[in-house]
Amino acid sequence: MPERVEKPDREWKLKLPPEAYHVLREKGTERPFTGEYWNEKAKGVYRCRGCGTPLFTSAAKYDSGCGWPSFYEPASVENLETAEDRSHLMVRTEVMCAACGGHLGHLFPDGPAPTGMRYCINSVAIDLDLEMAPDEVERGAGEGPRATDAGEGEGSA
Ligand SMILES: [Zn+2]
Numbered sequence: 551m552p553e554r555v556e557k558p559d560r561e562w563k564l565k566l567p568p569e570a571y572h573v574l575r576e577k578g579t580e581r582p583f584t585g586e587y588w589n590e591k592a593k594g595v596y597r598c599r600g601c602g603t604p605l606f607t608s609a610a611k612y613d614s615g616c617g618w619p620s621f622y623e624p625a626s627v628e629n630l631e632t633a634e635d636r637s638h639l640m641v642r643t644e645v646m647c648a649a650c651g652g653h654l655g656h657l658f659p660d661g662p663a664p665t666g667m668r669y670c671i672n673s674v675a676i677d678l679d680l681e682m683a684p685d686e687v688e689r690g691a692g693e694g695p696r697a698t699d700a701g702e703g704e705g706s707a
Pocket residue numbers: 598599600601602603647648649650651652
């Protein structure tokens with residue numbers, strides 16, 4: 551699990567630009583086709599704009615036509631949290647950063663193979679890191695200390 555990032559609201563307000571604060575901390579939504587990344591094709595890793603946790607990669611980004619950056623899977627499932635969102639007379643699945651709790655967007659079951667899921671994310675809630683390659687992100691599940699050197703030299707003589 552990512553390390554929790556807790557800040558009082560006034561610190562988020564100072565740290566984040568107003569549009570990012572509105573989305574991340576007040577669960578706002580940017581207008582479609584207006585964000586920085588909905589049509590972005592560059593390779594890299596999308597980090598949380600609040601705390602820098604790697605959330606999505608360009609490898610799973612696809613053109614959904616919805617006007618927001620869309621991904622069919624997260625960089626690491628451990629870095630995201632979801633919750634039921636019943637606002638606006640709809641039942642949707644809200645997607646949040648697991649480290650800072652920042653609101654990112656919503657999850658819809660209309661994505662492409664292999665997952666069939668669409669992570670519909672506000673551009674202003676994420677930040678594309680061009681220096682980091684998609685395969686550099688730790689996948690989370692199944693990660694653990696390697697046992698290759700364990701016991702070397704033991705048991706002989
Ligand atoms: Zn975060």
